[in-house]
Amino acid sequence: MYVKSRMTANPYTIAFNAPINEVIELMHEKNLKRVPVVDDEKVVGIITSSDLEKVSPTKATTLSIYEINYLLSKTLVRDAMTKEVITISPDALLEEAAVLMRSYRISTLAVVKENKLVGIITESDIFDAFIDILGFRDIGSRITVEANDVPGALADIGNIFSSFDANITHIADYRGSGGKSDVVIRTNALNTDDIEEELKKRGYLVLNVIKNQG
Incomplete structure (x- = not known):
């Protein structure tokens, strides 16, 4: 699975030299x-709700709403944004995106193709x-x-399911210690009693069964 199949394409953006109150209004409205913060089509930063809190007056302020709006209009997005943006290609694997997020301890990646922002x-x-x-x-x-x-x-496990005309729709293998694996299988079959019995006969330990009838 690729980043381009899961990203938000053509995301809302803000210009780096826009007043901070414009991005506040955009984030509130949407x-x-x-x-993402852009200079033309090039991503140059990202601004988050946490970034906005750092430049916004606290609730304890004695300033009037007009004074607050005036101060915010004088603060530019580039003054509050996070300038170091980690990017990824839309053709990268989803696993690569996950590894980058974990490595940099961030929750968002800018998706860039040919130096242009195409998604997040x-x-x-x-x-x-x-x-999914x-x-x-x-x-x-x-x-x-x-x-x-x-x-x-x-x-072998797949053959057991096939013998009962049960389609395996998803499968995951979690390798543990001692030469054992937990194999998680999803099938479209709701009645799996015979499958479970055959698995046990073949020497497999059925650890858990969950039904989803919609």
């Missing part, structure tokens, strides 16, 4: 937590992709099986 990808996009990859919202059954971490184990 319910945004972050906005966030932690929420990664989480949604993870849920595992098919957790799909109707069917989720069966977790403990298997020996040996060649052919997944093929």
